[in-house]
Amino acid sequence: MVSSTIDHMIAITVFLAATLLFVGLFNQTIQTAVIYQHHRATATKASDLLDNMLLSPGIPLRWGQNDSLPTSFGLQDPEFTQYRTSAFSLMRLNSATGTSVFYPKTGETYSNITIGDKNFLLVSQTSSLNYTTALDLLGIRNQYGFQLTFTPIVTVSVTDDFDTGHLRLSVDAYGTGFPLANAHVSYCLVSVGLTGGAEGHPAYTIDYGNATTNGQGSVTLEFTGITSSSSYSFIAYVHLGGLVGVGYCEHVSSEAEYVIPLVGSVSNGTILIAHSFDIESSDPPSSEVKYNASLVYLAEDFTLREMPLENSYGHVNSGDGSPYEVVNIPTDNPGILIITYKKSAVEGGLVMMPWGVSSLAFPVVFGGDPSSQEWVATDMRQVIVGGVTYQATLALWSLEGYQVVG
Amino acid sequence: MMRTIEVLIVIIIITGAFIGASFFAVLPWPRQVSPVNLRRLSFTTLQVLDSDYDLSIAAFDIENDTLWSELQIALSASLPPNVVYNLTVFEVGSSTGGAELYNNLITISNTDSLGSTSDASSYLAASSNVTFNVVPEKIGEESGEGTLYILNCSDANGWWITGYTAQSLAEDLYQLLSPYFVDAIMVQNTAELGTILGGTPLHGETLENAVIINTFGEAVPIPTAYCTWPYSENSYAHYSYFLGQKVNEYNWTWASIVGYPFYYVSNKAAFSGTQNSWGIYGMQCTGGSGAIAFLRGLDNQAYSTSGSAVTDSADRQAALTQVAIEACNYYGIYPSVYQTSTRALSDSIRATYHLTVGLHIFNPVLDGYNVYNPGTIYNHVFDGSSTITGSLLALGLTRTPDIRLTGIGLLSYYQPRLYRSEYTSYGTSRLVVLQLGLVGAV
Numbered sequence: 043m044v045s046s047t048i049d050h051m052i053a054i055t056v057f058l059a060a061t062l063l064f065v066g067l068f069n070q071t072i073q074t075a076v077i078y079q080h081h082r083a084t085a086t087k088a089s090d091l092l093d094n095m096l097l098s099p100g101i102p103l104r105w106g107q108n109d110s111l112p113t114s115f116g117l118q119d120p121e122f123t124q125y126r127t128s129a130f131s132l133m134r135l136n137s138a139t140g141t142s143v144f145y146p147k148t149g150e151t152y153s154n155i156t157i158g159d160k161n162f163l164l165v166s167q168t169s170s171l172n173y174t175t176a177l178d179l180l181g182i183r184n185q186y187g188f189q190l191t192f193t194p195i196v197t198v199s200v201t202d203d204f205d206t207g208h209l210r211l212s213v214d215a216y217g218t219g220f221p222l223a224n225a226h227v228s229y230c231l232v233s234v235g236l237t238g239g240a241e242g243h244p245a246y247t248i249d250y251g252n253a254t255t256n257g258q259g260s261v262t263l264e265f266t267g268i269t270s271s272s273s274y275s276f277i278a279y280v281h282l283g284g285l286v287g288v289g290y291c292e293h294v295s296s297e298a299e300y301v302i303p304l305v306g307s308v309s310n311g312t313i314l315i316a317h318s319f320d321i322e323s324s325d326p327p328s329s330e331v332k333y334n335a336s337l338v339y340l341a342e343d344f345t346l347r348e349m350p351l352e353n354s355y356g357h358v359n360s361g362d363g364s365p366y367e368v369v370n371i372p373t374d375n376p377g378i379l380i381i382t383y384k385k386s387a388v389e390g391g392l393v394m395m396p397w398g399v400s401s402l403a404f405p406v407v408f409g410g411d412p413s414s415q416e417w418v419a420t421d422m423r424q425v426i427v428g429g430v431t432y433q434a435t436l437a438l439w440s441l442e443g444y445q446v447v448g
Numbered sequence: 449m450m451r452t453i454e455v456l457i458v459i460i461i462i463t464g465a466f467i468g469a470s471f472f473a474v475l476p477w478p479r480q481v482s483p484v485n486l487r488r489l490s491f492t493t494l495q496v497l498d499s500d501y502d503l504s505i506a507a508f509d510i511e512n513d514t515l516w517s518e519l520q521i522a523l524s525a526s527l528p529p530n531v532v533y534n535l536t537v538f539e540v541g542s543s544t545g546g547a548e549l550y551n552n553l554i555t556i557s558n559t560d561s562l563g564s565t566s567d568a569s570s571y572l573a574a575s576s577n578v579t580f581n582v583v584p585e586k587i588g589e590e591s592g593e594g595t596l597y598i599l600n601c602s603d604a605n606g607w608w609i610t611g612y613t614a615q616s617l618a619e620d621l622y623q624l625l626s627p628y629f630v631d632a633i634m635v636q637n638t639a640e641l642g643t644i645l646g647g648t649p650l651h652g653e654t655l656e657n658a659v660i661i662n663t664f665g666e667a668v669p670i671p672t673a674y675c676t677w678p679y680s681e682n683s684y685a686h687y688s689y690f691l692g693q694k695v696n697e698y699n700w701t702w703a704s705i706v707g708y709p710f711y712y713v714s715n716k717a718a719f720s721g722t723q724n725s726w727g728i729y730g731m732q733c734t735g736g737s738g739a740i741a742f743l744r745g746l747d748n749q750a751y752s753t754s755g756s757a758v759t760d761s762a763d764r765q766a767a768l769t770q771v772a773i774e775a776c777n778y779y780g781i782y783p784s785v786y787q788t789s790t791r792a793l794s795d796s797i798r799a800t801y802h803l804t805v806g807l808h809i810f811n812p813v814l815d816g817y818n819v820y821n822p823g824t825i826y827n828h829v830f831d832g833s834s835t836i837t838g839s840l841l842a843l844g845l846t847r848t849p850d851i852r853l854t855g856i857g858l859l860s861y862y863q864p865r866l867y868r869s870e871y872t873s874y875g876t877s878r879l880v881v882l883q884l885g886l887v888g889a890v
Contacts (some may be wrong), residue, residue, distance in 0.1 A: 421488070423488055
């Protein structure tokens with residue numbers, strides 16, 4: 043009787059233990075499969091969402107070229123079908139990476155897509171589309187988070203040296219996986235003349251040219267008239283087999299005080315010319331900076347053309363009582379605003395601003411931060427933005443939670 | 449002891465079941481769970497390579513090693529380093545039995561094997577003898593409207609269309625604008641115009657929100673049925689008033705292509721013995737009161753022709769606005785940017801007749817304190833309302849008319865999209881297949 047009872051107790055104990063063990067094992071397998079299914083669903087959603095963004099221009103169609111918010115989110119260039127993205131819609135996305143800039147004279151904060159030292163793209167946040175609004179327009183708020191990245195496929199790096207006593211530029215072009223050998227290069231060199239401009243404003247000259255890269259995707263260009271004391275900017279478009287990339291560099295003789303362009307109104311093409319001290323909060327005293335603005339754009343034959351601007355020159359100063367100046371860009375096509383500035387007869391330089399992100403191949407990062415997410419699905423497409431080839435990558439993660447293990 | 453043995457047997461059975469279930473329940477690789485959509489990546493890569501037609505040119509020039517070398521470099525440079533490819537060009541032909549044949553012409557690849565995960569897309573490259581096809585969006589196609597009426601009345605004469613007839617202008621306008629509208633209808637005579645004014649469609653089209661282009665210049669065709677009282681009041685200014693009322697009622701856009709709008713009425717039969725003082729019979733001069741009466745009708749005011757003339761008569765240089773210039777580039781229509789205006793409407797009509805500017809085709813011209821609009825689309829909006837109830841496109845330019853300006857004005861205003869990148873091959877075509885594979889860790 044006693045041994046039978048003990049047998050029962052041992053059997054039940056072992057049975058219960060084994061049952062719990064196997065329930066746990068089966069449960070783990072099922073949970074893993076469920077998580078995989080959720081991940082799979084997220085990946086499918088990422089692919090669909092990326093196509094939705096890239097294959098729809100949004101509503102209104104040309105929301106990228108006005109200041110109002112869209113009622114439907116989409117980035118396709120309204121003049122084209124398929125994977126062609128509007129350079130202006132991208133310009134209106136609030137940058138996720140740049141630190142926003144406050145300009146006291148307008149009382150507005152500006153989305154900062156600035157790349158490098160003297161290449162600005164500051165868009166008024168009242169004109170910018172923020173991440174939360176985009177989530178609402180896409181109908182995924184509180185369900186998914188995303189980060190949308192546009193990266194130029196062709197990277198064109200330009201380095202300068204004066205070892206020979208004059209300017210020598212080395213242009214290196216490479217794609218995501220390979221150097222761009224034997225590619226065609228169209229370039230322009232904008233050199234600043236601190237004297238000779240109208241009413242004492244800085245003048246500029248633009249030289250155009252063409253070249254071809256070697257087997258390593260490089261080409262060296264020499265400009266005998268430019269020395270280390272000169273101020274200039276160099277812009278190169280590299281194209282081969284449908285791929286187009288942009289590279290640039292600047293060299294200025296004075297960086298202490300300069301002008302900063304701010305996009306005041308996208309629809310009117312209004313660019314505010316601000317004194318750098320007002321934005322960088324540098325202490326007075328500052329001196330007046332004279333400027334002269336010009337717009338160049340890439341023609342269909344890959345040559346750069348200059349477009350005249352009205353009221354293209356003026357002067358700005360910092361502090362109260364010194365208002366900003368305004369330049370209007372009279373086109374809805376992408377271009378590069380080049381502003382030469384002059385502090386004194388020997389101090390000056392120039393800054394550049396892309397009108398539409400593609401003209402200087404600015405990368406764009408829009409959305410949330412994926413780094414702290416449990417699972418992030420990504421997908422990518424090759425797209426054309428204003429004639430320049432980009433890779434669009436969407437990182438998507440679920441916010442609803444499906445962590446069922448542990 | 450027996451119970452323990454039984455439990456052990458049960459455990460063995462459950463263990464077997466677990467092992468069996470685990471054997472069949474194979475979980476996918478992480479790459480399969482969240483894959484890069486290689487098919488889309490492949491398709492968009494092909495589109496990028498052909499964005500400047502390099503791929504199409506190479507597909508039809510397979511002996512050109514330079515071209516294919518450039519293409520291979522571009523392909524390698526555009527794909528991520530962990531993506532391998534195989535690009536093949538096929539010629540699409542047909543056998544004697546009619547079945548399609550795909551002949552492999554050339555293959556380029558950077559790998560022997562595309563790995564365990566690969567996908568492909570195809571792209572039809574067209575030879576250089578294809579027709580580039582632009583498909584315009586139809587104005588009003590979403591709302592079921594979008595009717596364009598072009599007055600082509602054979603029983604009326606025009607004025608200030610020197611060098612043209614209204615019919616030739618109507619034909620040109622039809623060719624220019626009909627692709628952009630759901631229905632484009634030529635109004636062949638004044639009786640058909642009367643039918644429309646009576647609220648009856650000619651061919652089942654939608655009357656509301658239509659565009660009516662008057663190709664008769666300063667003259668307006670008048671149906672015989674309207675050549676009577678009260679329309680004949682004040683030299684037929686009352687007819688212009690009636691037109692204004694109809695434009696308001698149906699929210700039409702009335703387009704006057706040149707000169708002084710509503711200055712004459714024309715009907716060859718009714719006015720066979722009347723000429724416009726310049727030797728053109730079949731016309732009756734209404735004068736400046738025609739435009740006033742039209743605007744009063746548009747604004748639902750009581751009929752009157754009193755008031756000063758609304759149209760300027762000075763020579764002025766008019767320049768297309770930036771919006772219009774950009775529309776010229778977009779739609780590929782290039783009239784001269786600078787025109788001479790001699791019949792610009794005064795901007796003061798906006799306040800008097802509740803008009804807002806829908807679009808300036810030409811930049812307004814300032815003369816002292818007076819502003820004149822050489823070419824503008826006015827929208828009528830009642831006070832306190834945001835609804836447009838009728839519009840007037842008035843091009844106050846001197847003769848001879850350029851109907852491309854009317855076209856640009858309407859296209860700039862409605863902004864129909866052009867779908868440019870669809871193209872159809874009428875000759876040979878070649879199929880390009882790009883297969884992509886992923887290499888590296890799973």
